[in-house]
Amino acid sequence: MFKRTTSAGGWLLPEFSAFDHTLLGVLVCVAAAAAWPRVEQQLTHRRLANEVDAFVQDFLRARDYAQARHIAVEFCASDAAGRDCAAQGDWASGWIARPAAFSAGTDSPSRAGAASPSIPGERLLATRAWSSGDSLVAVAPARLSRIVIGPEGHVEGLPGALVTWVARPASREPGMVRCVRISGLGTPMVDDHESGCR
Numbered sequence: 610m611f612k613r614t615t616s617a618g619g620w621l622l623p624e625f626s627a628f629d630h631t632l633l634g635v636l637v638c639v640a641a642a643a644a645w646p647r648v649e650q651q652l653t654h655r656r657l658a659n660e661v662d663a664f665v666q667d668f669l670r671a672r673d674y675a676q677a678r679h680i681a682v683e684f685c686a687s688d689a690a691g692r693d694c695a696a697q698g699d700w701a702s703g704w705i706a707r708p709a710a711f712s713a714g715t716d717s718p719s720r721a722g723a724a725s726p727s728i729p730g731e732r733l734l735a736t737r738a739w740s741s742g743d744s745l746v747a748v749a750p751a752r753l754s755r756i757v758i759g760p761e762g763h764v765e766g767l768p769g770a771l772v773t774w775v776a777r778p779a780s781r782e783p784g785m786v787r788c789v790r791i792s793g794l795g796t797p798m799v800d801d802h803e804s805g806c807r
Contacts, residue, residue, distance in 0.1 A: 650782070650785070653778045653780065653782065653785060654785065656741055656743070656778075657743060657776055657777075657778055657785070657787050658787060660701075660739055660741070660743060660745070660776060661745070661776050661787045661789055661799060662799075663736070664700065664704070664745065664774075664776075664789060665789060665797045665799060667684075667704065667706065667734055667736065668684060668791065668797055669797065670706070670733070670734060671684045671706035671733060671734070671758055672758050672762045672795050673762075674706070674733055675758045675759065675760055675762055676760065676761065676762045678708075678760075679760040680708055680709075680760055681708070681709040681757055681758065681759055681760060681765065682706055682707065682708055682709055682733065682757070682758045683705075683706070683707055683708070683709040683755055683756075683757050683758075684704065684705075684706045684755065684756050684757075684758060685704060685705055685706075685754055685755035685756070686698050686699065686700040686702060686703070686704055686754045686755065687702055687703040687704055687705045687735060687736070688702070689702060691703050691705075691735060691737060691738070693705070694754065694755055695754050696754060697752045697754045698752070698754055699744050699745060699746055700745040700746065700747070700754075700774060701738060701739040701743055701744050701745040701776075702738045703735065703736040703737050703738050703739075704735075704736055705732055705734070705735045705736075706732070706733040706734045706735075707732045707733055708733070709757050741778070741779060742779030743776060743777065743778050743779050744775075744776065744777050744779075745774055745775070745776045745789075746774065746775055747772060747773065747774050748773050748774065748775050748806060749769060749771065749772065749773040750768055750769065750772070753772060756772060756791075758795060762794075762795040763793055763794055763795050764791060764792070764793050764794075764795055767793050770792065770793055771790045771791065771792055771793070772790065772791045773788060773789070773790045773806055774788070774789040774790075775787075775788055775806050776788075776789070786801075786802075786806065787799060787800070787801060788800040788801075788802075788806040
């Protein structure tokens with residue numbers, strides 16, 4: 610199969626036949642095919658991690674803005690057009706942060722999950738939809754589409770101690786999730802395991 614030949618410098622070199630090249634090509638293809646599912650899984654995991662990290666960073670920016678200006682900030686899932694807050698839905702459609710308007714005749718901002726008017730024309734940030742087809746959905750409280758961050762950086766009016774979102778890839782691979790939990794104190798936590806979503 611392999612023949613050894615001597616080069617001009619006296620080195621022994623293998624001489625490959627056409628069969629050897631074909632065999633080597635087949636072995637490389639088999640190794641690549643065996644490794645591809647793992648590589649694809651790692652790419653999906655990395656993409657989902659980057660998307661969730663962007664969500665958390667934008668939440669922190671909104672929280673910092675609320676504290677610095679000592680105002681309430683609304684952080685919400687955006688509608689399909691990306692211009693306004695959605696009534697409910699997938700946060701992967703994008704999100705918006707904007708100063709929250711105070712309800713007429715009260716001294717407190719609208720509570721989490723409730724519709725709230727905003728100060729017209731003023732947005733702190735707005736993101737576009739994830740092009741990957743991945744999803745980011747609030748599961749506790751279910752289908753929550755907006756939260757209000759108070760002047761102290763706390764999440765106002767939470768029905769529970771935490772807000773929890775679950776990010777899943779478009780492929781819906783089992784076990785491939787990222788969970789984001791934000792406490793009433795405005796502290797985000799990210800978990801790679803589905804058990805962390807409960």
